[in-house]
Amino acid sequence: MQRGSFSGRIGFIAAAAGSAVGLGNIWGFPYKVSNGGGAIFVLVYLIICFAFCLPVMLAEIAIGRASGSNSVGAFAKLGFRKWRGIGMLGIIAGLLIFSFYNVIAGWAFGYTLEMANGNFGIADSFGAFTSNVVKIGIYGAVFMLITALIVTQGVSGGIEKASKLLMPALLVMIVALAIYALTLPHAMEGIRFYLLPDFSKLNGKVIMGAMGQAFFSLSLGMGALITFGSYVGKQENIVSSAVIITLADITIAILAGFMIFPLLGFITNGTMNDIPQGPELVFVTLPHVFASMGEPYGTIFGTCFFLLLCFAALTSTVSLLEVPVSYLVDDWKLKRRSATWLVAAVIFVMGIPSLLSAGYSANLTNFIRYPNHEKHTDFLSFVANVANDSMLPLCGSLIVIFASHIWRMKNMDAELALGNPTYQGSLLQRYMRIALPYIIPFILLFVFFTTVYKTFF
Numbered sequence: 031m032q033r034g035s036f037s038g039r040i041g042f043i044a045a046a047a048g049s050a051v052g053l054g055n056i057w058g059f060p061y062k063v064s065n066g067g068g069a070i071f072v073l074v075y076l077i078i079c080f081a082f083c084l085p086v087m088l089a090e091i092a093i094g095r096a097s098g099s100n101s102v103g104a105f106a107k108l109g110f111r112k113w114r115g116i117g118m119l120g121i122i123a124g125l126l127i128f129s130f131y132n133v134i135a136g137w138a139f140g141y142t143l144e145m146a147n148g149n150f151g152i153a154d155s156f157g158a159f160t161s162n163v164v165k166i167g168i169y170g171a172v173f174m175l176i177t178a179l180i181v182t183q184g185v186s187g188g189i190e191k192a193s194k195l196l197m198p199a200l201l202v203m204i205v206a207l208a209i210y211a212l213t214l215p216h217a218m219e220g221i222r223f224y225l226l227p228d229f230s231k232l233n234g235k236v237i238m239g240a241m242g243q244a245f246f247s248l249s250l251g252m253g254a255l256i257t258f259g260s261y262v263g264k265q266e267n268i269v270s271s272a273v274i275i276t277l278a279d280i281t282i283a284i285l286a287g288f289m290i291f292p293l294l295g296f297i298t299n300g301t302m303n304d305i306p307q308g309p310e311l312v313f314v315t316l317p318h319v320f321a322s323m324g325e326p327y328g329t330i331f332g333t334c335f336f337l338l339l340c341f342a343a344l345t346s347t348v349s350l351l352e353v354p355v356s357y358l359v360d361d362w363k364l365k366r367r368s369a370t371w372l373v374a375a376v377i378f379v380m381g382i383p384s385l386l387s388a389g390y391s392a393n394l395t396n397f398i399r400y401p402n403h404e405k406h407t408d409f410l411s412f413v414a415n416v417a418n419d420s421m422l423p424l425c426g427s428l429i430v431i432f433a434s435h436i437w438r439m440k441n442m443d444a445e446l447a448l449g450n451p452t453y454q455g456s457l458l459q460r461y462m463r464i465a466l467p468y469i470i471p472f473i474l475l476f477v478f479f480t481t482v483y484k485t486f487f
């Protein structure tokens with residue numbers, strides 16, 4: 031059976047950037063900036079993306095293209111069957127991430143409809159909104175359905191096409207929204223908080239936070255880019271593609287900040303005091319801002335904003351679904367269509383406890399109290415702590431160790447040089463030779479152990 035492939039470089043870049051740009055950029059990044067003390071977080075984030083994440087991305091794409099196989103089979107194809115467990119670990123992480131990601135995507139979808147109806151009051155009843163599980167369940171199911179429909183259409187006909195359509199639309203919307211936000215009163219105070227770093231706020235927590243955010247945002251550590259890399263032609267330049275994907279992801283996150291911080295300046299009359307530092311930023315604070323814009327601006331801005339969030343989430347859920355589907359199609363010889371619906375159904379069911387954990391079920395809402403934490407953690411956040419914060423760095427470090435020590439740098443270099451003759455001997459290559467085998471895996475393991483220790487013990 032013929033495996034799918036991207037039609038060319040742009041298709042791959044659009045799909046991989048689509049995977050990277052997601053809720054993490056528009057919902058996650060701004061609140062983490064606000065939580066991490068503003069501009070200093072942004073600065074650390076940028077450094078980490080290039081110095082630390084780009085090499086990991088190159089390793090993943092190289093493994094994928096060299097093997098021409100899914101994230102599990104890739105290890106076997108390269109001659110190391112025993113290492114397939116890394117791919118399995120990544121798939122499990124991906125299923126867990128998807129299970130709660132889809133719930134949040136369902137919220138975004140629901141909010142789009144509420145905003146279109148001018149219902150800004152939703153901000154004050156966010157708890158009631160998320161506990162309406164039948165409604166959110168339907169929104170989530172619709173979201174899953176659209177994701178699955180795209181994935182059944184295959185690599186170039188589905189994933190690539192959707193990304194080529196959604197990504198430019200997303201860019202236009204976010205630029206337009208940011209420009210409008212910048213014209214509001216007190217926008218500049220927001221921008222100052224966002225862009226002028228206060229070095230006294232730099233600490234280990236900020237660095238670790240930026241690291242986790244960058245890793246998640248670039249879709250690293252679960253084999254998503256191994257899978258996408260396996261659909262890339264040998265003549266393509268994957269090094270420059272990876273740079274463009276990283277830049278695209280950063281650009282959208284930064285633009286999300288240019289949209290949201292002026293809004294926070296506006297709503298706080300420029301004081302930037304007590305700005306929200308958690309997930310409620312987008313779902314609670316922003317609708318208040320939209321309400322205070324007056325009609326019709328509030329409705330237009332609000333609807334566009336949440337539609338933007340849906341688009342961003344959709345290209346990411348597509349990549350989260352493609353990873354296990356690709357495995358089932360390659361290694362278990364399932365038909366793409368059956369594999370897609372099977373995985374989609376399993377993930378939807380896996381997401382039900384997360385769906386119920388935002389107010390509906392008391393037990394799941396107050397699911398667990400970690401030692402030394404005052405408050406209970408809900409089930410959705412618990413899954414995020416396990417999958418994003420723990421499994422991704424662990425799996426990422428194993429992928430890097432595999433690429434640099436088992437498969438070996440020599441083979442990886444040769445793969446990266448295909449389609450990019452200037453790679454051998456370049457500064458990037460020399461940097462990779464030091465960073466990939468000797469620095470990055472240990473930082474990732476450090477992140478893994480500290481997160482596990484700090485969160486669960």
Ligand code: TRP
Binds near residue numbers: 052347349
């Ligand atoms: N990068 C996406 C975001 O920022 C989430 C995502 C999609 C992801 N696919 C992934 C994260 C694979 C890790 C691995 O929202």
